[in-house]
Amino acid sequence: MAAQSPWLHEEVARRMGERLDWIRLQPSQWMVWEPLRGGQQAHQDLLLRYGKGQAWVETRHPAKTEAVLRSATEAGHGALGRLGDKLGAMWRKPRTTVVGLGGTPAGATQMVWANLGLQVEPDPQAVLRHWHAALAVDGFVMFSCLGPDTGAELRRVYQAMGWPTPTQAFTDMHDWGDMLIEAGFAEPVMDMERITLSFASPERLLQELRELGRNLAPGRAPGLHGRAWRAALLQALAQHGETEGDGALRLSFEVIYGHAVKPAPRMKLAAETNISLDAMRQALRGKAPD
Template identity: 25%
Template sequence: MTQPIRWLQDEIADRMLQKLDIVKLDVRDVLVVPDFPGMHLATFAKRFPHARIHSIAEEGSSTSQLWLAKILANWRSLFRSAHSNLISSYLSTGKFDLPDNSVDLVLSDLLLHDLADPKHFLQECWRVLREGGLIAFSYLGPDTGKELRSVGPLPFQIKNLLSPWDMHDMGDVLMAERFSDPVMDMEYLTLDYENSALLIADVQTLKLGDSASNSSNEMTDLPPKLTLEVVYGHAWAIGKHLAKAQDSVAYIDINQIGRKTR
């Protein structure tokens, strides 16, 4: 996303952290993907004051921007920051530049809908999470921009989200990828616009459309609002020593079978 929609990233990130208030987790290492220099960092630093932050920055964010934002949020975070990379590196390699079992929390804000294969992202999160770690995420669901599909013609080409998964789809995939106790939630946010030019700018930024025209005649019939379906979820990485189930049968290492003693 770009600067005009930064407030949305911050708002959703803050709501994600609020939803984690009831979660008890000892956090030493956190992977933030994508990391962006927003105002949410102050809340993040307060919530996890001793955590080491591993960053995968969104496109367009410079290292200096991220460092400055973290200093403003909490200057101590500068000295606890660890790996830092760009999201383009993950998109090209499909890998986080982190070893197995190296983080306690993966926090992903408004990314999954931009990935062609979110399942692979979840698999990579499973790899880097420690036993008992947590993944928490948000993304835009398939009802996002639904009012644009009911009017026409439009001065831009409507695009489908790369990953049109609703929260039930995501919950099923989390279970299939061995995550435990997934919790899914969804809410609708409605953005109201004073003019069509502002709406079109956000449509492009959210990657819901492209090839916008600047003709005022073409923009007069656009709806004055835009609906965002925001899906939230979190799940635990538990039982990482267990083999992945095959044909509905789970295979357990015999060394992990204990005997009850009195």
């Protein structure tokens, strides 16, 4: 697992962070999903933005994640001055708690933050349900992921060569909205943008792809490729890759942004329902009746 987030992940996290300016709720408890791949700088920005709150960090690698994030925070003390000291204080328990996936207590958070991670989850609907369970009523989720147009230029190169697809089938923006509803969220807001990167050479493009992750398509090649394959791929990119006016190779990424809230649970009604006064009071306060 890389100790740093890819440049694209950091940039998308920065753009997603700008959207928090439009959110009225200021979370006092919040959770970050897989920050090492999702934008380490963004995690520190969240610590500064919501510095008085309790932060949960969920990851498949708790020990390494905590070590990397603490090291990055301590390294920034000198450059950030008082801000760096503030970040260091926020890492002192119990302000930040690093747990394994699924370790955040139910109803413990008011915000779930997840950047560019859902597209690599084998069961994203289960992840959405977990986020819903971790949130308190009126809490919200902010996430981003890659959409279907990601790597379109690369897929066309592979198609021209008669090779298997180089990317998995990414989920459409509207399908994410439907899955949010199915997971129990309300008022989903989905939008997208395309980010196009330019590369001076095929070698530089492949380096970026290695940093971004792997091909999760079921029909991908079952084994490892050798040097001959790499040479053939570089030649194919040079011959069939789409270029800018200056000859730089172009590769596009469709970035999907999602936001939704956890509503108060609905009271189950039968043909005839008797509701106690206490249960009605709890429902009006936005709590599930006992």
